Amino acid sequence: MGFLWPPGKDVTNGSWRHTNIIFSSSGLVHVKNPHLDAMEEDILYHLDLGTKTHNLPAMFGDIKFVCVGGSPNRMRAFAQFMHRELGLAGDGEELADICAGTDRYAMYRVGPVLSISHGMGIPSISIMLHELIKLLHHAKCRDVTIIRIGTSGGLGIEPGSVVITDTALDSSFKPRFEQVVLGDVVVRSTELDKALAEELLSCSTETPDFPTLIGHTMCTYDFYEGQGRLDGALCSFSSEKKLEYLRRAYDAGVRNIEMESTAFAALCGLCGLRAAVVCVTLLDRLEGDQIRAPRALLGEFQRRPQRLIAAFIRKRLGVQGRTPLPTP
Amino acid sequence: MGFLWPPGKDVTNGSWRHTNIIFSSSGLVHVKNPHLDAMEEDILYHLDLGTKTHNLPAMFGDIKFVCVGGSPNRMRAFAQFMHRELGLAGDGEELADICAGTDRYAMYRVGPVLSISHGMGIPSISIMLHELIKLLHHAKCRDVTIIRIGTSGGLGIEPGSVVITDTALDSSFKPRFEQVVLGDVVVRSTELDKALAEELLSCSTETPDFPTLIGHTMCTYDFYEGQGRLDGALCSFSSEKKLEYLRRAYDAGVRNIEMESTAFAALCGLCGLRAAVVCVTLLDRLEGDQIRAPRALLGEFQRRPQRLIAAFIRKRLGVQGRTPLPTP
Numbered sequence A, B: 001m002g003f004l005w006p007p008g009k010d011v012t013n014g015s016w017r018h019t020n021i022i023f024s025s026s027g028l029v030h031v032k033n034p035h036l037d038a039m040e041e042d043i044l045y046h047l048d049l050g051t052k053t054h055n056l057p058a059m060f061g062d063i064k065f066v067c068v069g070g071s072p073n074r075m076r077a078f079a080q081f082m083h084r085e086l087g088l089a090g091d092g093e094e095l096a097d098i099c100a101g102t103d104r105y106a107m108y109r110v111g112p113v114l115s116i117s118h119g120m121g122i123p124s125i126s127i128m129l130h131e132l133i134k135l136l137h138h139a140k141c142r143d144v145t146i147i148r149i150g151t152s153g154g155l156g157i158e159p160g161s162v163v164i165t166d167t168a169l170d171s172s173f174k175p176r177f178e179q180v181v182l183g184d185v186v187v188r189s190t191e192l193d194k195a196l197a198e199e200l201l202s203c204s205t206e207t208p209d210f211p212t213l214i215g216h217t218m219c220t221y222d223f224y225e226g227q228g229r230l231d232g233a234l235c236s237f238s239s240e241k242k243l244e245y246l247r248r249a250y251d252a253g254v255r256n257i258e259m260e261s262t263a264f265a266a267l268c269g270l271c272g273l274r275a276a277v278v279c280v281t282l283l284d285r286l287e288g289d290q291i292r293a294p295r296a297l298l299g300e301f302q303r304r305p306q307r308l309i310a311a312f313i314r315k316r317l318g319v320q321g322r323t324p325l326p327t328p
Helices: A056-060 A072-085 A122-138 A194-206 A239-251 A261-270 A295-317 B056-060 B072-085 B122-138 B194-206 B239-251 B261-270 B295-317
Strands: A065-069 A107-110 A113-117 A145-154 A162-169 A176-181 A184-189 A212-219 A254-258 A274-284 B065-069 B107-110 B113-117 B145-154 B162-169 B176-181 B184-189 B212-219 B254-258 B274-284
Touching: A056 A122, A065 A072, A065 A122, A065 A295, A072 A107, A072 A113, A072 A295, A113 A122, A122 A261, A122 B122, A145 A261, A145 A295, A162 A194, A162 A254, A162 A261, A162 A295, A176 A261, A184 A261, A194 A212, A194 A274, A194 A295, A212 A261, A239 A254, A254 A274, A261 A274, A274 A295, B056 B122, B065 B072, B065 B122, B065 B295, B072 B107, B072 B113, B072 B295, B113 B122, B122 B261, B145 B261, B145 B295, B162 B194, B162 B254, B162 B261, B162 B295, B176 B261, B184 B261, B194 B212, B194 B274, B194 B295, B212 B261, B239 B254, B254 B274, B261 B274, B274 B295
Parallel strands: A065 A113, A065 A145, A145 A274, A162 A212, A212 A254, B065 B113, B065 B145, B145 B274, B162 B212, B212 B254
Antiparallel strands: A107 A113, A145 A254, A162 A274, A176 A184, B107 B113, B145 B254, B162 B274, B176 B184
16 A cells, blocks of 8 residues: 655646656556457547547556545535645646536546546446546556545534445445346445555544544435435435434444445446545434535535545655645 | 417516416426425525525426436526527526536526536436425426436437437336335336327427437436446446347337436426426447547537427427527
8 A cells, every 4th residue: 555755846846757656566447348458449428538539648647546526616626725735836726627528527637636526426426437447547547546525414423524434335234236237237345445444544633623434334326215315305204214214224334325435436446446435424314304504614514525635645645734724 | 288378578578477378287396295394494405595595486486397408518508599599688698507506406597498407317317306396396386397308329210319208218128217215115107298298299390400209218327337338447248248238128119228217207207297308319329339429410419409399398388480500
């Protein structure tokens, strides 16, 4: 695990070079598709990138950290925050969206960090991950760590807590992702990198103003009925049945609920990416369903996982620095 | 079905009044949730709207058509196109995003038409639909027709064809949507309004420059393995197995494949909304997997369902007019 990067002049002028980075291993991304080699061109349609139209090794070959999250605005803000955290020249306000030709996803790069939005739900993150993993493969990236920085509903923990996922569970509290392939169901593991989760937890000493913990994360296909909410357009169950379900989830070790982690864990795991899921909780679902906190507080909550990940990336790169609050 | 709206001065100054509209029925939206009445406030979190912060009846009470599609840019372009098609004052370039406080979805209104983006995949469209249906309920809207205007992969039909869905099928070619509620699977019907589909097909006489047909639409949770693509980061099957699956889909009546229609049909059907799915096909999946057409041609393809829906809305409203090509 880990590599050292002594800060040097290459970083301060906004570019980034291999020369200063010492890798501990040489792990390429594992694309598991025998058909890809036979393709003359690979169009990454939803990213508006391609092997013939873009020099992917030049654009992305030295990427070491990929951070993904649902909201395009939040992932732009994270890129700007990382720009400052890595001490790069300029204020980062002018970062260009690499996927500007499409509005399906947004992508920003800052030094060795790629920040990408994935929309909401498993299908949306799956499309992005297939194309991102092919991008990292075509670019010949090595030793990439990928982290989902998200929002979630908490279970029995203080709103604003940050949960680092050890295992993603489905709505039956099982550590599995069911992928349909040609109409048949294939079951995949949703284990995440436990050493990476511990490494991330150790970085929370840099962010002592909010609680950070390791727990199971439940991933659902639906925000309302699927997460036992009483406030959707449809609801056929009682408050008691809802709480019984959520308490069973808590007893199974679930500490937060979101909508992407099982597919993320399964795809990244199969492709040999060290992966983590780090989500802030916007409310305690044992106390309610609606997200009632003021927007300003929600904004501060959403910057918490960003601050933890910034501390982690700085530590991995050997960059000394403050951990200021990211701007909204 | 249908109501008449004789054009008058209220439209040309950009506002819209009930007075000129004659309804054929008085169908309210059916929210099926006994808990909603007991809520003092309803925060539609992902739309950044709420019953205490916004006067929803005043903002949306006279909405008659809701058009939804994946891409925020495309749904803004559709709103601008409808602005011109309805003969409203100005060029529509300055339409404001009603959900500007969030980047999860974008929403525009033009006369009695609401245009909303829903992102990609069932979970993303489900969140939007739950909150939209509650919005229409709180706003006391009546006789609302909702149409998904999307993109899809075609099956054995010319790329650029527009498919009006009669029934949405899952990846086993069954007309059902499986919704998880508190960990249990509930099966729902995915029938769509057949009279509305026929009415839409009859409007294709106004758009004779492209083929329009009625067929089944297959809805999947995944774009790559789930749709039998050979070009994802993972692929475990042969080209022969892929084609065998797609041919079985064709034999079951499937003419296009997308990622939202089953949940859309199920939710709208349960809530009493007359619903249709109208998607253009960007390629023929029996011929390939990658979307290779030039962006300009894809843009023209994506405007085809918009032109059909514009013809339909003008006919419903009794607005005479041309069907010019929408601007990109």
